[in-house]
Structures are given as C-alpha cells and as structure tokens.
Amino acid sequence: MRTRQAISLCRGPVAPALWLIAGLLVAAPEATAQLTPTDRIVARLDSGWRPASRTFAGTRVFTAHQEQGQFAADYELKDGGVVDGGVSYLLWRNLGIGLDVSHFRTIHEARISSEVPHPFFFDLPRTTTGRAGGLERQELGLHIRALWVTQFADWLVVSVSAGPSIISAKQDLVTAVQHTEVGFPFSDIVFSDHTVRAQSKTTTGLNGGVDIDSFFLHRLPFLRNFAVMRHIGVGLLARYVRGVVMLQIDGQPIEVDLGGLQITSGVRFRF
Amino acid sequence: MHALNRPVCGAIALALLTLPASATAQLQAPDGVVTLSAGTGATIAALRESDTLVNQLTRDGSLRLTAQTDDPLVPDRSHERLQQFHEGVPVYGAEVTRQTARGLLVSLFGTVHLAIDLETTPRLSADDAAAVVQDLSGRTLFRSAPPRLVVLPDRANARTYRLVYEARTFTNSQLMVYFVDAATGALVWSYNDLKTQQPVLPCSQCVIGEGFGIKSDRKKMSVTTVGGAFLAHDQLRPAEVFTFDMDGDLPRTQLVLNGLSQLFDADLSTDSDNQWRDGASVDAHVGMGWTYDYLSIRFGRQGLNNQNVRMISLVHPVNRGDIFTATAEEIGLFYLNAFYCGLCGPDGVGVAVFGEGLPPNILLGGQRFDFFSGALDIVAHELAHAVTDFTSALLYVDESGALNEAFSDVIGVGVEFYAESLFRDGAGVADYALGEDVIEPGGIRSLANPIQFGDPDHYSLRFLGKDDNGGVHTNSLIPGHAFYLAIEGGANRVSGLSVAGVGAGNREQIEQIFFRAFTVLMTRNSNFAAARAATIQSARDLYGVNSAPERAVTDAWAAVGVN
Structure with missing residues (x-):
C-alpha cells in the first residue's frame, strides 16, 4: 500500500517538485552567493492543485402551499486542478514584473437544508436535507505580479511576488429544489431533486506567492553538451489568490469567495 | 340442527348462572338478561365465568363475530365485537366486546339475553315492512337500508321479545328508526336517530388554497383544481373530504339527504382564484380535515369507519333570508342546528349538515347564531357521531344516547385543544364550551360547568x-363533566367530591381512555355504569392498574355520582 502511494506521488502533479528537490541535491555543492539574476525573462507553465478549504452558502425563499418556505445551500468546495502559466521580466536589478494566467476547475456538492410549508397548517414547516451534486466551479485568473528575484546560484532562482488579480468566476448555483411528499400526515418530506444554473462574474483581487526555480539540467553529465539546457528548469510556485464576488439567484445575492492557496509546479524557461 | 341446539344451550347457560353461589357467584341474570362487565378489576372467577358464557354462546352460534380489530393504542391487544343472534336473527342491542392480549382474555363488556323464546319466521315480508314504514314516514326507504329482521327486547318488560323489522328513513327533519312488528305490521317502537348539535392530496389535481373562516381567520384548504376552478374536495388525506354548497336550496338539500338526488362536482363549494372567502365552506372543509387528522394522529384511527370512508358535509342548506317563511321545524334543524345523518347522502355513507344560523340582526335568547360550521368543536362533534355509528353504535335514546352525545362532545373538545396546540392560525382558543365560536356569547353546553346552561352535573x-x-343532550353533560374532571380536576358541585385530574398537559391520556372505551369496549346498550366500567378498564389497559389516569377516571365518575 505504501509503495503504491509513493509511485502515485512520483507520477502526480508533485513530480516536478520532486525533480526540483533532486536538482537541489545535485547542484548543492557548487552553490554560491550570486544574488542578482543573470537572465531577464522567465516563462513558466505549471499544473497543480488547490486544496479544499472554502465553503459558501446561499438561501432562497420560495412559495409553497400558500406560504413561504426556504432552502439553504451550503456549497462545499473540493480540491481542484490548476493550470498556471506566465511570463516575468526583470526590470532593474532584482525587481521584475510578471503576468500570469491561471485556471481552476472543480466539481463539488452542496448540502441542502429545506424548510417546506405543511400542506394543511400555517407555521408548521417540515425540515429535510439532501445533497446537490455535480456542481462546477471554474476560475480564470489574470495575475499581475511585482517580483523580487534572488538568484542564489546559477541554477537556483527564488522570487517573491504580489499584485492585483482579475478573476472571472463561473459557479453552478442551486436555484430550486424539489421535494416529494411522503403522504399523510405530511409530517415528513423528502428532498428529491434540484435545479442548477451557472452564474458568471468577474471581479478583482490580490495575489501573492513564492516561486522557487531550479535550472540544473545543464549540470547533469549526460546533458552538459546541450547548450539549450541552461535555459530550461523546473519550478515550484506557491500562490495565494483572494477575491470576492457577489452572485445572484433571482435577485438574492450570494457572496462567493474566490481563489485560495494553490500549489503548482512545472517547467521554466529563462532568457 | 342449530335451531334445536340454541334454546338448549341458552337454557344450559341460564342454568349455569343459577348454580349455587359457591360455583358461580359473579354473573347475575335477572329476567334472563346478563350484563357483562368484567375487566382487569374483576376477579379471575368473574372473568372466567363471563368467558365461559361467551364461549358457549359463540360455540352454539348465538354470538357471532362481527368485527375484529387490533388495538392501535395498546400493543398486542385485539378486540372482538360479537353480535347475539336468536335462530339466525340478530337481537337488537345484544352485543359483547371481548379484549384479548396475545390470546389471553382481558375484558368482556356487553349484554346478552338468555331467555328468548320466540319464533323467527316473519309473516310480513321485507317489502311489506317497507310499505308500512313508507306510510308512517311518507318517505321512500333508502335503497341502501332495506328493512332488516331483528329480535327486539322490550325496553319496559323483561323477557318480552318481539320479531320486528328495523327500517330507517329521513323525513326532512328526522332520521327515524322504525321497528315494525313482523307479524302484524304494527309500529312497535321508533326513535329519531338524527344526531343533532343541540335539542330540537398526492394527486396531480390537488392544490392548497388559502381560505378565510367566518371570523376571517386564515386557514389552508386542501382542494382540487378542475378546468381552472377550485373545488372543495380534499384528496390529500386518506379519506376524501367533500364540502358541498347547497346554495340555500332547502328542497334540494332534503332530496339529497333522502337519497333521492345525487350530488355532483358542480355542487361542491367552489372558488375561482383559490382565495376562499365563503367562511361557512372554509370552516366546514378545514374542520373536517382537522378532525380526520386528530382521529388519525391521536388514536391511530383511519377516519370515521376506520377504513377511510368519505367525509361529506353540506353547508348553506337554507338561505338566511328565507327564515321568515320557514317552518319551525326547518328553523330548528337547518338554521339553528348542525346534525350528522348516518346513511344519508351519496351511497348512504352519512352526511354532516351545518345550519345557516340567523341573520346578524336577529338574536335568540340574547345569543347570536352564526354559520354552525364556524365552530370547530361542532364540526368534530357531528363527525364523532359517525365514529360512534361505526363502532359502539350507542342507541340514541336514554343513557346510551347521552353517552353517544357525550362522546361527540369529548371529541369536539379534543379536536379544539389539539388544534390550538398545533394549528396556530385559525383554530381559535380551546375550551370546554361547545359551540361558543358561533353561538355568542357562551355557546350551548359546558363540560366544565354544566349547570351554566341548566344541564345536570350529577347523576x-x-x-x-x-x-x-330521553334527555340525550342534557344528560350527556354527566359523563362529559366526568371527562372534564378527569383532566382538569376539581370538585363536583353536587357531591363535593374532589378529583385529582391528570392535568391539561396530560389530556391526551384521558382522551385516549375515553376514545378506546367508547369505540372498542362499549356496546349499543351501554349505560353510564357500563361507561364507567369501560373507561376504568381502558385506563388500566393503557396506563396500568392504580395509575394516575385510572384514579382520575374512577374519581371523576364517583364525583358525578356514577358508581
């Protein structure tokens, strides 16, 4: 079992990170304190994941049996894949600017809690719960970054960045729920189905992160003769993005948090 | 064979009862009539003796099983209702209820006649009897209730039995029960079986409407939509509930009650926008539904007959404006009363009719009379008569008739308290007064203080x-007051005896005790003493011997002078 997990890790999105660590070990003996970067342009292409940590909720009022009922949807965001890419340019000494694009997608559920009016009596709602699955969240982010780049060695570059983001979010929201009456005396009711409608909106936010890049390939004996290998490396980016968007279901606002911590890794190209 | 055996067995049974006291000391058979009242409080010998008699009469075919039900309130209990027959002809009012627990006898109540010596071949046919009744009443008999041959014990003279035909007919103002001599065609006995309020949905078409009662109180209406209109036809409850608006057409109302005219969807109370504003229709329709709910949730009963028979009511049987040309009989029944007519209406399933009340500017005895359906306790009261008809069938005369009325009052009050606690909007304030929501001020009866309306509060x-x-309404307050005392406690005005009631928070206990006693333990001829024994037995079955509810019930009966 443990062996299988280890193999899985090597093949998963963290594989480039493991390569980065391997590169550090290989190149460590020759590390020197060369703090100003030698290359002005770095391009990245990453993939990774965003851990599940966010929930948001929406409440909707409806009319049934001549009375108002309501349901609350607690949206439980799950882990999702992130694809992230971008370019940075060194402006002056260690200061640079970057422009990244990221895309996050996940399929998640919402826990539905309903209060449904009784067919015979006022003020005697029945409560029920259920789950609405297959909900999709997508976030397309454009991140403008100011970078402080430090080159610890020819093969090891670390940058710290922050800046504004523009996030376009698309979220499936539960707009209606259906219930099935169990029958007389109608003291119980069963959640049976739900209706979903996608809502899209763009907002601004903030981003900040740390990128550790290792250009160690040209130091490997079997790649030493390939000059292009000096420009190719691997990197690990930890980025936190924060944004808030107000979505609406028939005029009722739902505040949705966007972004979160994401860990990506991938290839780096420097010029 | 059976014809020979039965008198012999009856004689043996009678002989058993005349054995020396050391052998059978419990049962008494004065004049050949045995009243069984053996329950948990009886000695084993008395119970065994009663059981021996019942078994013997069952073996020889004199007692026959007519109903068997599992007890919805006490697990493992079941109830049998046995009817006595004499040479294949039912003996009117001679019934026994037998309660068992996993096959072991718990209680026996009822009356059997052991000294019947009567030839059972009638000289008149059923058609002949129908003709006699038609002459007497001026009405055609219900198709669903042809005359039936019965042995009728004489109510005044013991050991006197007559072979008669029993027939029922509605005579525009009375539901008469006639007993016609099967030999001569002479009228032997008759009584009015009309139970009056006072003397004198998951389907595709089901929708919920909003209704306003006579006091503009907001209620939900379970109705049916057809062709864009909304009809007062509740299909959500297991028993369908219909409310018909007779539109003040008295002749048609009477034809419907007589079974001579059908009711159609067009007769149902209707509304165009599902915002119902005819208070009489709203209150009748909602009240019937709530009564169904109460019977189901409180007692596990499936409607009036425990088989979800349709519940039908008629509102606006007359027009208030016509009161000045109405007869006194019509005013007494269709304006100032509500009644339940068993066997009336479509298929003879019974109909509740709610009187129209008086024009607002007319007072009677200082009281204003509104639409009778506007009182939830009156609606429930009338429907409870149907429950009685389908269970103990308490004879609507004398003490059994008073018990019949008392049971309806108990259910009326019970539904009102039930509604108050659960149905927050539109139920009004619950109390022990009857009809106070439509006969203002005060109502017509008070279980808490019967003397307020001149009714007896002591036996x-x-x-x-x-x-x-025989005073079925006024005397009903004696058991009704006992019911009140068993719940609320207090001292009887006459006897001065105090009762420690179970308390309003435990009213469900007394309601269940009474309901169970009246529906499964009592029989057609039960009197107050039998009701006392049955309710005490019921209390023991439900809550145990010497439990607080049993003590409350026992003390309450003692306080009102029934021992």
Whole structure:
C-alpha cells in the first residue's frame, strides 16, 4: 500500500517538485552567493492543485402551499486542478514584473437544508436535507505580479511576488429544489431533486506567492553538451489568490469567495 | 340442527348462572338478561365465568363475530365485537366486546339475553315492512337500508321479545328508526336517530388554497383544481373530504339527504382564484380535515369507519333570508342546528349538515347564531357521531344516547385543544364550551360547568323525561363533566367530591381512555355504569392498574355520582 502511494506521488502533479528537490541535491555543492539574476525573462507553465478549504452558502425563499418556505445551500468546495502559466521580466536589478494566467476547475456538492410549508397548517414547516451534486466551479485568473528575484546560484532562482488579480468566476448555483411528499400526515418530506444554473462574474483581487526555480539540467553529465539546457528548469510556485464576488439567484445575492492557496509546479524557461 | 341446539344451550347457560353461589357467584341474570362487565378489576372467577358464557354462546352460534380489530393504542391487544343472534336473527342491542392480549382474555363488556323464546319466521315480508314504514314516514326507504329482521327486547318488560323489522328513513327533519312488528305490521317502537348539535392530496389535481373562516381567520384548504376552478374536495388525506354548497336550496338539500338526488362536482363549494372567502365552506372543509387528522394522529384511527370512508358535509342548506317563511321545524334543524345523518347522502355513507344560523340582526335568547360550521368543536362533534355509528353504535335514546352525545362532545373538545396546540392560525382558543365560536356569547353546553346552561352535573339530577330521546343532550353533560374532571380536576358541585385530574398537559391520556372505551369496549346498550366500567378498564389497559389516569377516571365518575 505504501509503495503504491509513493509511485502515485512520483507520477502526480508533485513530480516536478520532486525533480526540483533532486536538482537541489545535485547542484548543492557548487552553490554560491550570486544574488542578482543573470537572465531577464522567465516563462513558466505549471499544473497543480488547490486544496479544499472554502465553503459558501446561499438561501432562497420560495412559495409553497400558500406560504413561504426556504432552502439553504451550503456549497462545499473540493480540491481542484490548476493550470498556471506566465511570463516575468526583470526590470532593474532584482525587481521584475510578471503576468500570469491561471485556471481552476472543480466539481463539488452542496448540502441542502429545506424548510417546506405543511400542506394543511400555517407555521408548521417540515425540515429535510439532501445533497446537490455535480456542481462546477471554474476560475480564470489574470495575475499581475511585482517580483523580487534572488538568484542564489546559477541554477537556483527564488522570487517573491504580489499584485492585483482579475478573476472571472463561473459557479453552478442551486436555484430550486424539489421535494416529494411522503403522504399523510405530511409530517415528513423528502428532498428529491434540484435545479442548477451557472452564474458568471468577474471581479478583482490580490495575489501573492513564492516561486522557487531550479535550472540544473545543464549540470547533469549526460546533458552538459546541450547548450539549450541552461535555459530550461523546473519550478515550484506557491500562490495565494483572494477575491470576492457577489452572485445572484433571482435577485438574492450570494457572496462567493474566490481563489485560495494553490500549489503548482512545472517547467521554466529563462532568457 | 342449530335451531334445536340454541334454546338448549341458552337454557344450559341460564342454568349455569343459577348454580349455587359457591360455583358461580359473579354473573347475575335477572329476567334472563346478563350484563357483562368484567375487566382487569374483576376477579379471575368473574372473568372466567363471563368467558365461559361467551364461549358457549359463540360455540352454539348465538354470538357471532362481527368485527375484529387490533388495538392501535395498546400493543398486542385485539378486540372482538360479537353480535347475539336468536335462530339466525340478530337481537337488537345484544352485543359483547371481548379484549384479548396475545390470546389471553382481558375484558368482556356487553349484554346478552338468555331467555328468548320466540319464533323467527316473519309473516310480513321485507317489502311489506317497507310499505308500512313508507306510510308512517311518507318517505321512500333508502335503497341502501332495506328493512332488516331483528329480535327486539322490550325496553319496559323483561323477557318480552318481539320479531320486528328495523327500517330507517329521513323525513326532512328526522332520521327515524322504525321497528315494525313482523307479524302484524304494527309500529312497535321508533326513535329519531338524527344526531343533532343541540335539542330540537398526492394527486396531480390537488392544490392548497388559502381560505378565510367566518371570523376571517386564515386557514389552508386542501382542494382540487378542475378546468381552472377550485373545488372543495380534499384528496390529500386518506379519506376524501367533500364540502358541498347547497346554495340555500332547502328542497334540494332534503332530496339529497333522502337519497333521492345525487350530488355532483358542480355542487361542491367552489372558488375561482383559490382565495376562499365563503367562511361557512372554509370552516366546514378545514374542520373536517382537522378532525380526520386528530382521529388519525391521536388514536391511530383511519377516519370515521376506520377504513377511510368519505367525509361529506353540506353547508348553506337554507338561505338566511328565507327564515321568515320557514317552518319551525326547518328553523330548528337547518338554521339553528348542525346534525350528522348516518346513511344519508351519496351511497348512504352519512352526511354532516351545518345550519345557516340567523341573520346578524336577529338574536335568540340574547345569543347570536352564526354559520354552525364556524365552530370547530361542532364540526368534530357531528363527525364523532359517525365514529360512534361505526363502532359502539350507542342507541340514541336514554343513557346510551347521552353517552353517544357525550362522546361527540369529548371529541369536539379534543379536536379544539389539539388544534390550538398545533394549528396556530385559525383554530381559535380551546375550551370546554361547545359551540361558543358561533353561538355568542357562551355557546350551548359546558363540560366544565354544566349547570351554566341548566344541564345536570350529577347523576342524581339526570333528566328522566321522554323529551329529546330521553334527555340525550342534557344528560350527556354527566359523563362529559366526568371527562372534564378527569383532566382538569376539581370538585363536583353536587357531591363535593374532589378529583385529582391528570392535568391539561396530560389530556391526551384521558382522551385516549375515553376514545378506546367508547369505540372498542362499549356496546349499543351501554349505560353510564357500563361507561364507567369501560373507561376504568381502558385506563388500566393503557396506563396500568392504580395509575394516575385510572384514579382520575374512577374519581371523576364517583364525583358525578356514577358508581
């Protein structure tokens, strides 16, 4: 079992990170304190994941049996894949600017809690719960970054960045729920189905992160003769993005948090 | 074979009862009539003796099983209802209820006649009897209730039995029960079986409407939509509930009650926008539904007959504006009363009719009379008569008739308290007064203080005349007051005896005790003493011997002078 997990890790999105660590070990003996970067342009292409940590909720009022009922949807965001890419340019000494694009997608559920009016009596709602699955969240982010780049060695570059983001979010929201009456005396009711409608909106936010890049390939004996290998490396980016968007279901606002911590890794190209 | 055996067995049974006291000391058979009242409080010998008699009569075919039900309130209990027959002809009012627990006898109540010596071949046919009744009443008999041959014990003279035909007919103002001699065609006995309020949905078409009662109180209406209109036809409850608006057409109302005219969807109370504003229709329709709910949730009963028979009511049987040309009989029944007519209406399933009340500017005795359906306790009261008809069928005369009325009052009050606690909007304030929501001020009866309306609150004050079927309404307050005392406690005004009631928070206990006693333990001829025994037995079955509810019930009966 443990062996299988280890193999899985090597093949998963963290594989480039493991390569980065391997590169550090290989190149460590020759590390020197060369703090100003030698290359002005770095391009990245990453993939990774965003851990599940966010929930948001929406409440909707409806009319049934001549009375108002309501349901609350607690949206439980799950882990999702992130694809992230971008370019940075060194402006002056260690200061640079970057422009990244990221895309996050996940399929998640919402826990539905309903209060449904009784067919015979006022003020005697029945409560029920259920789950609405297959909900999709997508976030397309454009991140403008100011970078402080430090080159610890020819093969090891670390940058710290922050800046504004523009996030376009698309979220499936539960707009209606259906219930099935169990029958007389109608003291119980069963959640049976739900209706979903996608809502899209763009907002601004903030981003900040740390990128550790290792250009160690040209130091490997079997790649030493390939000059292009000096420009190719691997990197690990930890980025936190924060944004808030107000979505609406028939005029009722739902505040949705966007972004979160994401860990990506991938290839780096420097010029 | 059976014809020979039965008198012999009856004689043996009678002989058993005349054995020396050491052998059978419990059962008494004065004049050959045995009253069984053996329950948890009886000695084993008495119970065994009663059981021996019942078994013997069952073996020889004199007692036959007519109903068997599992007890919805006490697990593992079941109830049998046995009817006595004499040479294949039912003996009127001679019934036994037998309660068992996993096959072991718990209680026996009822009356059997052991000294019947009567030839059972009638000289008149059923058609002949129908013709006699038609002459007597001026009405055609219900198709669903042809005359049936019965042995009728004489109510005044013991050991006197007559072979008669029993027939029922509605005579525009009375549901008469006639007993016609099967040999001569002479009228032997008759009584009015009309139970009056006072003397004298998951389907595709089901929708919920909003209705306003006569007091503009907001209620939900379970109705049916057809062709864009909304009809007062509740299909959400297991028993369909219909409310028909007779539109003040008295002749048609009477034809419907007589079974001579059908009711159609067009007769249902209707509304165009599902915002119902005819208070009489709203209150009748909602009240019937709530009564169904109460019977189901409180007692596990499936509607009036425990088989979800349709519940039908008629509102606006007359027009208030016509009161000045109406007869006194019509005013007394269709304006100032509500009644339940068993066997009336479509298929003879029974109909509740709610009187129209008086024009607002007319007072009677200082009281204003509104639409009778506007009182939830009156609606429930009338429907409870149907429950009685389908269970103990308490004879609507004298003490059994008073018990019949008392049971309806108990259910009426019970539904009102139930509604108050659960149905927050539109139920009004619950109390022990009857009809106070439509007969203002005060109502017509009070279980808490019967003397307020001149009704007896003690057995010693009971009405002994012939009026009102032997005082069925006024005497009903004696058991009704016992019910009140068992819940709320207090001292009886006459006896001064105090009762420690179970308390309003435990009213469900007394309601269940009474309901169970009246529906499964009592029989057609039960009197107050039998009701006392049955309710005490019921209390023991439900809550145990010497439990607080049993003590409350026992003390309450003692306080009102029934021992």
